[in-house]
Amino acid sequence: MGSITLKQVRKAFGEVEVIPGVDLDINDGEFVVFVGPSGCGKSTLLRLIAGLEDVSSGTILIDGQDMTEAAPVKRKLAMVFQSYALYPHMSVRKNIAFPLKMAGMPADEQARRVGHAAGILNLTDYLDRKPGQLSGGQRQRVAIGRAIVREPVAFLFDEPLSNLDAALRVNMRVEISELHKKLATTMIYVTHDQVEAMTMADKIVVLRAGRVEQVGSPLDLYRRPANRFVAGFIGSPNMNFLEGEAAAKLNAHAIGVRPEHFQLSTTDGMLAGTVGVAEHLGSDTFLHVTLDGGTHVVARASGEFPVDHGDRIWLTPAEGRIYRFDQQGLAL
């Protein structure tokens, strides 16, 4: 079991209020991603749940029990750190066995669990190496292994992939998702990368300045962003925003159109502009277009789209794919 409930959790460092009060329900077995720009308090929120920071006020329930004041180990959560935080002088085997040793588990049970975790994570051949002799991806797996053996009620990941190169990151992303399916344990995952959030999450929590902007499934957030911030944060490349005349026509302060929801034409359309940089990726073409009003937008054409720098282009937002926002940035 691993349900976690936050009730009015508030955290202030001295005068600075980092998290002004968060309510959140995390169900058992869910993969929840906290996402937001750097400094939005997502890591702090994770550390509050882990017990590495004390909450200023509010309640944290784990499996229905009040764990607000409990020591980290009592919460039965396992954490994977950004720097992996492996113990450098211990072998991989000892690293993974460390939490079990601290719990005073008998040696044969320790060995069994370490062997099992190593099997899941393909670490069997590396058990006697030191962390310094491993690659980044392997270290990451050791850190996960150290978390798995404790059989925690939930896993906490603090930007675990940010130290890996792009190709490895994609691999590890898939591995972690696979692991979640295999273990079916609650996972809370912090990242600033919305692609990781979209691909891995059952539920995304978008944070800004310590406030929860929106909670929902990835496609919920993509289809129905609650406000302009979420709309701009989720989706890659970012949503384009148009203000002024174009928005006024639709009775909104601003309208948003995702790059993939423009229909492109070299002859006519709703919005006229000039092509700036054109990124030809083969499968897609991203066009950076300066509209006649001066607004800069990005449009995606699937496949190849033969235009060059300086060409004229017309963009038409797809029907029903225009997001409207009011003065405060809330979706209409």
Added chain:
Amino acid sequence: MATKHQKTLARFMVAPSVLLLLGWMIVPLAITLWFSFQSYNLLSPGMERFIGLTNYKYFLSDPAFWQAMANTLMIVGGVLAITVIGGVVLALLLDQPIRGQGIVRILMIAPFFIMPTVSALVWKNMFMNPVNGLFAWLAKAVGAQPIDFLAQYPLMSIILIVAWQWLPFATLILLTALQSLDSEQMEAAEMDGAGAWAKFTHLVLPHLSRAITVVILIETIFLLSVFAEILVTTNGGPGYASTNLTYLVYSQALLQYDVGGASAGGIVAVILANIVAIFLMRMIGKTLE
């Protein structure tokens, strides 16, 4: 990495300094070795002659020699034990966030800047003096008999004085090592259920092992030749109770004017230092892998 050409060039470039250092070391060593085979007493000039190993025979069979040897090792061992253990404890304390941290740290380092003769005299006259010393005053305040440290426990007193001088050095090195310990590792250990003691033995001590090795190595080099503290406090006495090898060689040469015997003693000290060095190198080899 470097090409063969670069390596040859590099050897030529470092050759002058290597030769200079070699000469610097070899010449005094050779002269000492030469004197150690001579009957050479300053009181009977012009009577120098080759007497083979006689100087060594006398030096090694001198009852003072074995005591000096034991005292030398006691001083090294005692001071190392106090400074390493005390250094770890102080480093852990100084690593805590406290008000006035900067001033506390400077005060902590201060003893290291005081020259050995001065600090030994301060200890001798202001602390350990059985009449006017602070310890005597404290003893009298609780109605106890003051202890005459330098007469009753001469070797322990010397160890205490030298340890006081070297404690800041150990603390400083260990403190910097402590500060390089990754805080996420400590947090990970906390999540893994390690208590304060388990964190200390499983994370902090292994992390400090390299720094401790460095402290032991550097201190040993200097502690084998403690001299000033002995000269200004006990003069090696009472009897030979606080004479170490260095002081024995000094008394042989400059109190008994026996240059030949002192040289033999010097060579014995060199051999001792080398034996210690071999052990230390093995130890370092293990920690640095």
